[in-house]
Each structure stands twice: as C-alpha cells, then as structure tokens.
Amino acid sequence: MSDAGDFIDLALQRESSWSRAEESESRHGSGHRYYGSSVGAVRGTIRDALRRHPDLTHDDITALSSELWEVPVFERRLAAVVLLQSSVRLLTNTDLTRIEGFVRSAQLRAVVDPLAIDVVGPLIAGLDVVGRVRADSVLDRWVRDPDGWLRRAALLCPLRELRAGAGDWSRFVRHARSVLPESRPTPPYRDGAVDGGAVDEGAVAVVLTDMAKYRPELEL
Structure with a gap:
C-alpha cells in the first residue's frame, strides 16, 4: 500500500468499535466487512491524510481512491468517497469510468x-x-x-x-x-x-x- 493508504487504513482501524461494526453490519448487510469506525472518524482521517500529503495530484488521488476501494471494507470505501469529494475540483469526466466501477461493486x-x-x-x-x-x-x-x-x-x-x-x-x-x-x-x-x-x-x-x-x- 502507499504511505497515504497505510495511514488511512491504520487510522480507521484505531477508531474501530466491535459494537459499531455489528450495528453497521445489521444496518447495511453482510456484503462488506466493517471496522466499526464512525463517519466522523472517516472524515477526520481523510482530512488528516490530505494535510500530511498536501501535494497529491489528480493521479495520486484517483489511485489512492482505488487502493482504498479494492478491499471490501465499508469504512475504507466510504473513505474513498470522502477523498474524491474533498478533491472533486481535480476530477474530470474521464474519472466517471472509475466511479462507475465503484458503483457497480458497492x-x-x-x-x-x-x-x-x-x-x-x-x-x-x-x-x-x-x-x-x-x-x-x-x-x-x-x-x-x-x-x-x-x-x-x-x-x-x-x-x-x-x-x-x-x-x-x-x-x-x-x-x-x-x-x-x-x-x-x-x-x-x-x-x-x-x-x-x-x-x-x-x-x-x-x-x-x-x-x-x-x-x-x-x-x-
């Protein structure tokens, strides 16, 4: 994994909660795994990651989003969404192909x-x-x-x-x-x-x- 990907994944796992994970699986189903990190923790982790890596380019952002998405953990995929949302000004219409793949697999x-x-x-x-x-x-x-x-x-x-x-x-x-x-x-x-x-x-x-x-x- 990339340095940014490692940072995000470890931070999400540190914020994990068994009770939240069980609640999330009950709410969303068993199609994903769950760390049990809160939505606030996901958003905060992406904010911190972007501060640690302020020079990420378009290609860096999209590659990182795919890296996070690749593992079917709900919080990682939500982090990929927040990452793209935070960097949407960098995205172009060609990125819709990648997003289409995300939607199909989610x-x-x-x-x-x-x-x-x-x-x-x-x-x-x-x-x-x-x-x-x-x-x-x-x-x-x-x-x-x-x-x-x-x-x-x-x-x-x-x-x-x-x-x-x-x-x-x-x-x-x-x-x-x-x-x-x-x-x-x-x-x-x-x-x-x-x-x-x-x-x-x-x-x-x-x-x-x-x-x-x-x-x-x-x-x-």
Whole structure:
C-alpha cells in the first residue's frame, strides 16, 4: 500500500468499535466487512491524510481512491468517497469510468448515494461545455444500464444542483420516467417504501421528496 493508504487504513482501524461494526453490519448487510469506525472518524482521517500529503495530484488521488476501494471494507470505501469529494475540483469526466466501477461493486445505498450526490454531481457541475456533454452521454448510458445501482447514481447525481435552484429538471424527468414502470402510479412515495428493492425507483422518490421541500413548483 502507499504511505497515504497505510495511514488511512491504520487510522480507521484505531477508531474501530466491535459494537459499531455489528450495528453497521445489521444496518447495511453482510456484503462488506466493517471496522466499526464512525463517519466522523472517516472524515477526520481523510482530512488528516490530505494535510500530511498536501501535494497529491489528480493521479495520486484517483489511485489512492482505488487502493482504498479494492478491499471490501465499508469504512475504507466510504473513505474513498470522502477523498474524491474533498478533491472533486481535480476530477474530470474521464474519472466517471472509475466511479462507475465503484458503483457497480458497492451495491449499498450508504456508499452509492454520497458517491452520486457528493462526487458525480459536483464533478459534472464543474466541467466545461464539452466535458459536460461527454459526461451527460455517460449518464444517459448509466440510466439505461441493467444495473439498478448505476441507474440510481445517474438519477441522484443532479440533486445538489437542483436543490440550489439550478440543474436540468427536464433531463431528470426524462431519466426518471425511463425507470418508472408504466403500471406504477407517479410518485411521491417514501424512499424505502418501494417494493422489490427497486433502488432506482427509490432514487426518484428521494429527488421528488427534496423538490417538494426546496422547489415545489417542479413536478414529474
């Protein structure tokens, strides 16, 4: 492992708690291992790592995120998300390929949602016109993908822009209608209330619930 990777992993293990690990596994399932570090400890560890290694380049950041992600430990993968979030200004549309791999392997809302909302969304918002066109074509592909988690990421990524009064609502509506079964009434319904583990439909509900609070004039 790299020096930064070693530092992060050891720090997360020092912050571990058996009781928190058991609680996390009960909440999120057995698809990952759990150290039992708190979310605050994860964020603090990444903050400390970036202070210790202030000269990390784009390639360093993305390689470190993959290094953390490679081991299926929930806190390591959450740390990778926080790392990308903290360095999102360095990311480009070509990094969506790496993020796509993360989403496909995560299969967990507690990781996929912040990856979509706090990394993919701001990444795309910061692109120039050409970069954004290319990124939008990637999202169009994601929302048609058989993997429901990838569709969820595509649906959730514009949430921060939409909350702030910007974003492309008509594009979100097209994407949302493409995943909603014709036989199901138009939402709103609560996230988690959808049947069959339809994570993409749940993402539509998350956005609509937020828009009802922040921008009630927007309708599906």
